Every structure is written in C-alpha cells, then in structure tokens.
Amino acid sequence: MEETHQQYIPALRFGWLTGLYDPVIRWTMREGLFKRRLVEQVGLQPGHQVLDLGCGTATLTVLLKQHQPQATVVGLDGDPVVLARARKKAAEAGIKISFDEGMAYQLPYPDHSFDRIVASLLLHHLTSDNKRLALAETFRVLKPSGELHIADFGKPHTLLMASVSLVVRWLEEAYEHVKGMVPGLIHDAGFIHVEETGRYTTTFGTLVLIRAVKP
Ligand SMILES: C[S@@+](CC[C@H](N)C(=O)[O-])C[C@H]1O[C@@H](n2cnc3c(N)ncnc32)[C@H](O)[C@@H]1O
Structure with a gap:
C-alpha cells in the first residue's frame, strides 16, 4: 500500500513540463468546451461547498467560482508547483478560492464536507488501487445527496x-x-445513478463526462 501511495504523476507526467500545461490542454483536449459543459452539469447553488479534486492550475476551479460566486470553492492538488500557479490564476481573476495541498486518496476533510466534488483529468493519474481509495474518500467527504462529477478518458x-x-x-x-x-468503480464506491453524460473527441482519445450521486 505504501508503494502505491508513493506513485505520483504530475500534470503533464513530468514535472519539468508543468509550465506548458495550460496551452497543451487548451489545444489538445477541447478544454473550453468540456469544462464549460462540466460547470453547467455541476449546477452550483448559492451556499454550496464544492471541491475541485486534482485542481491543477485551477482553470476549472476559477470557472466554477465565476459561475456561482456565492458558492465556497476549494481546490486540492498534490503538487505544490501547480498550486502556486493555481493561486496566481485565482488572484489575477480577482476571486477568492481556498487551495489545499493533499492527496486524493487521503483527503484532509471531515466526513460530509461538500455538496459537489469535481475531478477533471485526475483519475487517469492514479494507480488502480489509488483510484479506488480516492473514490472511497470522495464518497466519505460528500454530504448525503451530494454529487460527484468527473471528466476523464x-x-x-x-x-x-x-x-x-x-x-x-x-x-x-x-x-x-x-x-x-x-463507471463500475464509481458504483463500487457506493454511488448511485452513475451515468455518462457526454463524450468528446480529443487528440488523445474519447473524453467522457460522468455524474454520480451519494445516496
Ligand atoms: C492532468 S492534471 C488536471 C488538472 C485540472 N483538473 C484540469 O482539468 O486541467 C492532473 C492533476 O492531478 C494532480 N494529481 C495527480 N495525482 C494526484 C493525487 N494523488 N492527489 C492529488 N492530486 C493529484 C496533478 O498534480 C495534476 O495537477
């Protein structure tokens, strides 16, 4: 288990490529299109607590807060270099977002903390064991009736x-x-109403959007 936890894949797989993350994702992953659609799908309401899991440079985190300024938005990532870029982006946009350094498979939050959790392009960075642990953690920190929204391959x-x-x-x-x-892994973590809500053609393969609910 310890070995599994130690495996960490940075935003563009190699730390020295992190500075290129934003342009690469913009041009290869149809980022504008799928992130706008994901924000609509999340359906944030005033007062909602939302976690952007594996927030990276915070492009989606900023969009979430701009979409619903009266929601509390938190971004978590395991990479301090990426988080520095995220904080800068939020400051430049003039919006207040909390950023936490932490691991998706060991979330630093109490049970039932969030109404929504969003994970965009995170899960394919995790080993099979860590995907299961991260989904279990996601389930734990969501409130009952809370929703998980995923964009990934x-x-x-x-x-x-x-x-x-x-x-x-x-x-x-x-x-x-x-x-x-x-979707089966999400279901195995305890979620219900697991559904694929969209598919996109990208440079590296099919990107799917998924919605799931904690009962
Ligand atoms: C491909 S980037 C996606 C960033 C952003 N969500 C987006 O959609 O552009 C994946 C991010 O997940 C983070 N990450 C990888 N493994 C992680 C883990 N175990 N816990 C937390 N973050 C992790 C990386 O540091 C990176 O910023």
Whole structure:
C-alpha cells in the first residue's frame, strides 16, 4: 500500500513540463468546451461547498467560482508547483478560492464536507488501487445527496478514437479508462445513478463526462 501511495504523476507526467500545461490542454483536449459543459452539469447553488479534486492550475476551479460566486470553492492538488500557479490564476481573476495541498486518496476533510466534488483529468493519474481509495474518500467527504462529477478518458466511441487511444492505453493508469471500467468503480464506491453524460473527441482519445450521486 505504501508503494502505491508513493506513485505520483504530475500534470503533464513530468514535472519539468508543468509550465506548458495550460496551452497543451487548451489545444489538445477541447478544454473550453468540456469544462464549460462540466460547470453547467455541476449546477452550483448559492451556499454550496464544492471541491475541485486534482485542481491543477485551477482553470476549472476559477470557472466554477465565476459561475456561482456565492458558492465556497476549494481546490486540492498534490503538487505544490501547480498550486502556486493555481493561486496566481485565482488572484489575477480577482476571486477568492481556498487551495489545499493533499492527496486524493487521503483527503484532509471531515466526513460530509461538500455538496459537489469535481475531478477533471485526475483519475487517469492514479494507480488502480489509488483510484479506488480516492473514490472511497470522495464518497466519505460528500454530504448525503451530494454529487460527484468527473471528466476523464473513457471507452473509445469511434474507430478514430480507438486508434488514438492506443497512446493513452499504453499508460498503465489509463487501462480501466479505455476499457470503460470507471463507471463500475464509481458504483463500487457506493454511488448511485452513475451515468455518462457526454463524450468528446480529443487528440488523445474519447473524453467522457460522468455524474454520480451519494445516496
Ligand atoms: C492532468 S492534471 C488536471 C488538472 C485540472 N483538473 C484540469 O482539468 O486541467 C492532473 C492533476 O492531478 C494532480 N494529481 C495527480 N495525482 C494526484 C493525487 N494523488 N492527489 C492529488 N492530486 C493529484 C496533478 O498534480 C495534476 O495537477
């Protein structure tokens, strides 16, 4: 278990590439489109507590807060270099977001803390064991009737996506994604109404949006 915890994959897989994260994701992952759609899907209400898990440079975190300024938005990431960029981005946008350094599989929050948790492009960074632990932690810190919203690689939905996803499939952590197993893992963590709500063609394969509810 200790070995599993030690495995950490930075935003662009290698720490020295972190500075390129924003432009690479913007141009390869149709970021504007899927993040806008994800924000709408999350449906934040005034007073909601929301966690952006694996927030990276906080592009989505900022969009969430701008969409619902009366929600409390928290971003968590395990990489202090990325978090420095996130804090700078939020300050430049003139908005108040709390950022915490921590691991998705060991969340530094009490039970029942959040109404919504969003995880965009995080799960494919985690080993199979850590995906399960992170989903269990997500379940623990969500309030009853709270919702989990995920954007990540999924089962290829066209022949073209099947061929480009060969690159992602090569990554051990993405195996369960391209095999379409992620909804099952979410269900196994205790969530109900697990549904795929959107599919996008990207440079590296099919990106899926998923919604799930804690009973
Ligand atoms: C591909 S980036 C996604 C960033 C952002 N959510 C987005 O959609 O652009 C993945 C992020 O997950 C973070 N990460 C990887 N493993 C993590 C872990 N075990 N706990 C917390 N964050 C982690 C990385 O530092 C990185 O910032």
